[in-house]
Amino acid sequence: MKQKLLEGFEKEFGYSQGVRCFFAPGRVNLIGEHTDYNGGHVFPCALTIGTYAAVKKRDDNLLRFVSLNFENSRVDSSLDDLTPSEAAGWTNYPKGVVWAFEGRGMKLDHGFDMAVIGNIPAGSGLSSSASLEVLTGYMLKSLYGFDVTNTDLAIIGQYSENNYNGMNCGIMDQFASAMGKEDNAIFLNTADLSFEYAPIKLDGIKLVVTNTNKKHKLTDSQYNARRSSCEAALAELQTVCDIKGLGDLTPEEFEKVKDAIKDDDRRRKAKHAVYENARTLEAVEALKAGELDRFGKLMNASHVSLRDDYDVTGIELDTLAEEAWKIDGVIGSRMTGGGFGGCTVSLVRDEAIDEFKEKVGAAYKEKIGYDCTFYIISVGAGPREV
Template sequence: MTTSLDSRNQSLIEEFERRFGGRPALIAVGPGRVNLIGEHTDYNDGFVLPVAIKRDVRLVARPREDRHVRLFSLEYDAWYEFHLDALAYNDDVLWANYVQGVAWALQERGIPLTGMDALISGNVPRASGLSSSAALEVATARAFLAVAGQEGALTGPQLAQAAQRAENQFVGVNCGIMDQFISVLGQEGHALLIDCRSLDYRLIPFPAEASLVIGNTKASRSLAGSAYNERRRQCEEGVALLRQRLPAIQALRDVTGEQLEANRDLLPPLVYRRCRHVVHENERVLQTVAALEQGRLDEVGRLMNASHASLRDDYEVSSPALDAMVEAMVSVPGCYGARLTGAGFGGCAVALVRPGQEQAVADAIFDRYPKATNIWPEVYTSPPAAGAHVISLGNGSA
């Protein structure tokens, strides 16, 4: 547990006292994330390279002596209450389902929970591809475990899997493991290489000679859900067809670029392009890790640019808004490279830039992007940040 309190934490504590009366016991923090490279590889058993960002969801909480959970969401300006023995999906209060889902997933693992009062607040932009849902799930899990005295009950990977299960099975969103994994296991100054098959992971030092700029297109992502499911089916179709000659493969993760080219006659043109993106994106992730470790930032930028082109042309999940965002970013000489991040169709793009050039990239975005789209964007800068943690405030009392 850490003990530092920033101005945001102080204001949230005051808000908790105003809403609930009495002092809170702790603040649980779950960060959002941006994926540096490795898009649409997670559900193909591949590799991803996300970083946690300095935007997060925080639960200011204290334990209760019963099994009742009282929540207040600051951003939604809404209360929600439930009992740990009567969890039920609510069609009308969607944000509360993530909290209930985490309680369900932890109890399914046999972890005894207790009730809590909790104020929820986040500054991860919603529906932007920066994983606000995973940040909420992970912060909630850390809060539930802390108020119940069960902080050592799960390893980091187990906590991430419980949060993913909450989203998959209780909330009903078929997400991969990356978002929860980086929210739990991120570290300051590091990216996290994740093998989505084995769940092995390795922290990759992030060079001091680079900074991250995130551009939020503020464009609709209404197509993302249906297109995501369609792309998954196309990848599965590709694997089934390739197995005719490559019977040992289980997923596109197992296919090399050479094997794909040698057997492209088995695949319809569209399925081939989908597979080509995934196969080469996995290769790009590992090449990016090597380039980061060697300090070759120009090569990292080249790989990011190639990833965006592949997502645009082969996987077809970019959009005019995302393309305009990336074009604005790479127009600045201090930008090494840029790409869409997240599922696509809207949301955010991420740029790797030279330190000191962040404002120049932001200025280019604010100048060029609205002219191309008639949408005013948002721009965030963030170094790789710490993963989920709990700040102890004392015992708290109801």
């Protein structure tokens, strides 16, 4: 990948001397969906796939970008013009991070040339945008000597996506990419960013990501509407109880005060956030105790809640999960990411992998009309120079 990246950089920009290369991973969330902007817990892990960049500082203020994943992706800009625009296309993500750095007083003295290439399937819900944001932040830290931690990179990446790109995501995606640790998931409390690593010990079991191949773009979806519903529900609950986020409530506490939420749809959205947070807490306990069957049942329950209460799955994701549940050897399966397309994540015993691919793939194509794609994934580390 590095060689292809360097060759692409030289072809586009006409030189290769002094170029440095960086990587930041994508992520998959094992459980804890749509809880990160509700002050709850999440349980993601970084992947070994992600986004790579070749970069060199310039002597002027120009910013020149190219993606080797797409034709005609070259976009030239300048430090003097960091306003988001449709013309900037995909470069709004790295430009947003530069903008966020400068907003924190970390101004770039010169521009840069940047070529990127990624092996995260586009539109898969495995956080290609967060990967690119963390990658850009880590590159800026390294090239310009900015004093920021990897946690800072996650916060800056989220801030830029919220305020530059108009996507009201939580912190999970950027945090998982920035703080990833090989063979470990991250048990993160999004209310205060306290976290611990939890080893993923899957003897005889594989993590399988299945891509619906339905492209989605969260800013064009109902993601922001879901967040608004939760914020409105929280405001209603705060009239009867002292909480800062929906993640502060246990399911039992929620049931006592839920009638403060006057709209049934908002009540269901809030219920998911509360119950999903509780499932995540229990799932981490189960994993630590080696109780993978209990972990799998919680994954399944998570998908049902995302389908019935949060309304973010759709026929593609539901088909993948429901067909997976029929197969002996599938411990658990659920949608992962924002929803409205993207992927499921499944825990599958080694001896059931072939049956899983064959039966789920055939049922999906028959019902949806096109193929899904399977990836056996490994848990990787965070951003680094390569």
